[in-house]
Amino acid sequence: MSTEPLSRREREILDILFRLRGGSAAEVRAEMSEPPSDSAVRTILGLLCDKGHARRRKEGRKYLYAPGTSPGRAKRRALSHLVRTFFGGSKEDAFAYWIDEEAGQLSDEELDRLAERIQQARKSRRQK
Structure with missing residues (x-):
């Protein structure tokens, strides 16, 4: 990849593929905001396949x-980036940035639940 x-x-297009869990070029195009031509969508899908981000079958x-990878792996790669x-x-x-920015938005x-997950992470780290 x-x-x-x-x-x-x-x-x-990749976001649409994840959301739809796959589809034809026409289905992808129908979900796009301000879609380009049919051939442009097919070209971009081909490029995504060539790069390993998507796969195709006839x-x-x-x-x-x-999508060329699982949603979990894609999330990890995107977050890492x-x-x-x-x-x-x-x-x-x-x-810390996310908590500081979103603290007022969180119930x-x-x-x-976030504090509990942090505690669970500490426990699992100690068990290793």
Whole structure:
């Protein structure tokens, strides 16, 4: 899988593939905001396949496209990229920034669940 950044259109199409869990070029195009031509969508899908971000299989006369990786792996890669790019690789700084920015938006129950997850992480680390 290529590590080069995706263009805005590539990212949009890949997001749609994850949301739909795959589909034809026409189905992807129907979900796009301000979609380009049919051939442009097919070209971008082909580029995503070439880069390893998507995969295709032929069904009848058309191709069906799907994400080239699991949602979990895609989340880890995207989050890792974000932490490296904006927080110098510091997970603590990224998490602290998010808490500081979102604290007013989180309910007491959400904050309690986050605190519980931190406690669970501590416990599992001690058990190793």
